Amino acid sequence: MAIRCTNLILLTIIANISTALRPNMIIFIADDVGYGDLKSYGHPTQEWGPIDDLAEEGMKFTSLYSTNSVCSPSRAALLTGRLPIRIGVYGKNMVFPAQSPNGLPKDEITMPEILRDVGYATGMVGKWHLGINDYTPMSGVHLPHYHGFDWVGTNLPLSNAWACDETKKHMDAPNPFNCFMYNNETIIQQPFSHQYLTKTFVVEASTFIKQQTEKDEPFFLYMSFVHNHVAMFIGKDAKFTSNRGIYGAGIRELSWGVGEIMKEIQSLGIDNNTLVFFTSDNGGHIELCNEGGNNGILKGGKANYYEGGIRVPGILRWPGQISAGTINSNIVSQLDIFTTFVNLAGGETPSDRVIDGRDITQQILGAMKLKNESKTKKRILFFYCNDMLFAVRYGSYKVHFYTMPVKSKEEYADACGEGGFPNKLYVNCLNCPSDCVIKHDPPLIFNVDADPGEGYQLDPALHKLLLLEVKHFLAEHNSTLIKGEDLLSALNQPSQPCCDSSKPSCSCNYP
Template identity: 50%
Template sequence: MIAAQIQTAALATLMLAFVLVNANQGNEAPSWGKPPRWPPGGPHRKPNIIIFNADDMGWGDFSSYGHPTQEWGPVDDMAYEGMRFTNFYSASSLCSPSRAALMTGRLPIRIGVWGDGRVFWPNSVEGLPRYEVTIAEALKEVGYVTGLVGKWHLGVNAYSPSDGEHMPHHHGFDYVGTNLPLSNAWQCDEEHWHMKNGPFPLFCYLYKNATILQQPYSHYKMSEAFVNDATGFMRDAQQQRKPFFLYYGTAQTHADMFSSNEGFRGSSKRGRYGDNVREMAWTVGAIMDEVKRMEEDFNTLAIFTNDNGPLVQICNEGGDAGILKGGKMNYWEGGVRVPGIFRWPGHIKAGITTDVVASQMDIFPTLMTIVGGSVPDDRIIDGQDISSTLFKWLPEPQPEPTSKLLNRNHPGNEPRMLVWYCPDTTDPITVRYGSHKFHFVTQTVWTKEANFNEPGRCGDGGFPLQQNVQCSWCSLDQPEECVTQHDPPLMFNLDQDPNEAYPLDVSLPHHKAVLDEMMPKLQAFQASLIIPPPLMTPRDDAVWPCCDGSFPDCGCNYQYLGPVPPPGDASPSSKEFLDMMIDPENDNYIL
């Protein structure tokens, strides 16, 4: 009798479960705090997306990437709670070309983001071309609200009647919070740590939308402003019940060496640079905490990376590439290998470390796969969809990727090939091909030890006595002691020698076979390039930003430059000032 009652009750329970399951089929969205399934089996909410893009960080600057004394922080939490890439690359070793590539999924040289200036300056006439499609524009097409806070560095042109022709509000961003059009920390040093005669407001201004807020910005609470603008944008998007895309360009890590938040001064055993890493990471944590308060954590894909390697030339005040050679402005691993962290609870398995070779250019096509969007089909996209790598660790069956990730760890696939071009040349300088790296041109590396041992470079405890950016160019017309051409190229096995200390003998058959396999592919790749004119070359003082003094500490830059020159003509005072600023023997040298 009792057994029959139990059997009847069990059958009733199963029938009720069947009814409930069928009643819930076709729901448009899961609950706000509940992790939806991936891959999607039906209609689903598009995830919120946050890209944290730091500036001048070293591959080895975080505890989770091996730094022995940097304190654990929110970025390390992201790595612990998501997937950490150990072979993640920027497309350039300088800010503007790297950021342009991330935004478009295309090599900087395809976009025209190359030239004599190497980055966009306050007097750059051009910027990221308006005809290029950005991640923000593509996400808007599928229903996203888009916002930007922090560093932009893809052009301004304040003289333009369109009020900042190249600013982010012209590139798909609905909301533009407090932002830095560019970032030159040393020119903004009010406390005179590094500049006896600074600051030079000429390079130190903040924008909100297309309006200058304040200059100089060193005592402006940038961290708090960035966090307040970012979290406010996210809350507004939630009220609209729309998915949001936030591009958060964190300030130059060494930009806060005269620190914008006093609470972080002296907080790191690593010193001032460690303080700045902690402050930058705190902003990341504050934004992620807000995501959790909004109960959006399971529906938010967060990505952390940075634009290029560390500025090792400024001794102990810059970042650390860990085991890797080189840093910002060169194309050794330390200049282009960067942190890459992807976190999405319930979708990307926590605690995964992968050595798959990937690029920041992969972010664009990968996001389009995830949200059901599309990349432009009228141009070459250099990035690849890496969604199969992000989600392959989940227990459920995964869909076939829309494009294969070519990597040495996937038998049967060809090796992944990444090509780098120096911003002042159009010839390839470096190629990664599977496990191997080929250098056609190398730059002299100014290590911290060399800086310290050379009189006048680094003082007590690694304090920079002057900025050292010698040998930062890579065109062949540079001094012989700085730039060396290699034919055949230098070859390294990065699995065995990530420090690029031991070149392989390319005359040996097994090494030559790899070189012979790579070269035809590189030649075909070169043939696919249609190189636009160099957009970073044209500069004109007439486009330099200037504000009317209506905001605190905001004045007209032309008090330093003299009268506003007409387009195409630079005033003598402007030339004299710039000549002084680009003198490598002067401690006010611009980066």
């Protein structure tokens, strides 16, 4: 009885926190930053920075997963709490290309939409990559403004990319058809310049925060950095250097941007009522030599479904509510951020569809002992490559139904020049289905608690009960699975963004 009463008291406290404080919420999402890229996650030579300070001041996750190993699907899941296959964010292009007539479906309910409905100001800067136009070059019907963001600053509707390189080390000149910058719904540069990109994000995000604080309104900010996706860059006046070269310098500029926003909320006196989450959309792109990410001890990386492709850094910070220096080793998905943030804001998750994320409020606020959380330890996470179920994480185990080959650094050394300089844009295996995909029957099994590098297969004959339990959960999952329409395969030339259709080059480098 005493234990039950204690739990009820804790749950009441949590409910009161949610209702009374309604914290400001910030999501910092990095691009292609690997599990082992940060000093606080064990990189031996990366310099310490403000992101690492977040880890000291809050909760660091060691088993946080994105839902996908490339950006459009994983970002769609983060903002909706739903697996990409349910949404339709899958298909042969893997991500939304510039000429796609599709985007995140309008009937999906996003985190900012729910937060806006319960009184939050919602803002966004940075990378979007969830759709742009439908069937005309300037319709903009899939841009962030149409998915719950009332204020949208400088943004890249597509992405930073190899084709956007301004250094002339990889490209003679940026390709305007892949490299464009918007402010809200308007193209402001094509191709865009990296010179003040991170600084612009920081200045605009700070202004948004100041304005909402002056209005005494809670806010939600989605700050989506383009570090550390190729092409590598450092702001013109940033002057960051690193032991790791250009990649490490990019990590330092990313961390600087996070730090500037943290300084802002502290100067405004809202630090104790601001919940911050830092993460990456997927693992590091290891085939890009020393201009690619580091996934530490984990096997694989971006575009595959070994741990290095989907286990990512994750940090939550909320002074006075989340204990500083906490390590959370439970299995957590980025899907859970949707449900947790919505509930803490006093909103309700949609009841007319399957929401795949769990509310982890009790975990982060200490109402459950992290070392003995058997329910979370036994949860199952599903990882799809397009509409193929590649793998599941279940308890201590990872079960692979399909894999992609992972080469050693020596095996893809032909893509790397002097000092690890990448000579070409290279991914060992990207699409699925494809000739490089390997089917496993029986599936591969790894104990990723004991063997996070997935180096030692377990004998399926000795783990029949495990496979039966996974089969049961798969049947349960499939009973609720209605696949969304494939949104990533379609191409439509008139959807290509173009700042001036009278110019065949679509180049408009406005000041």
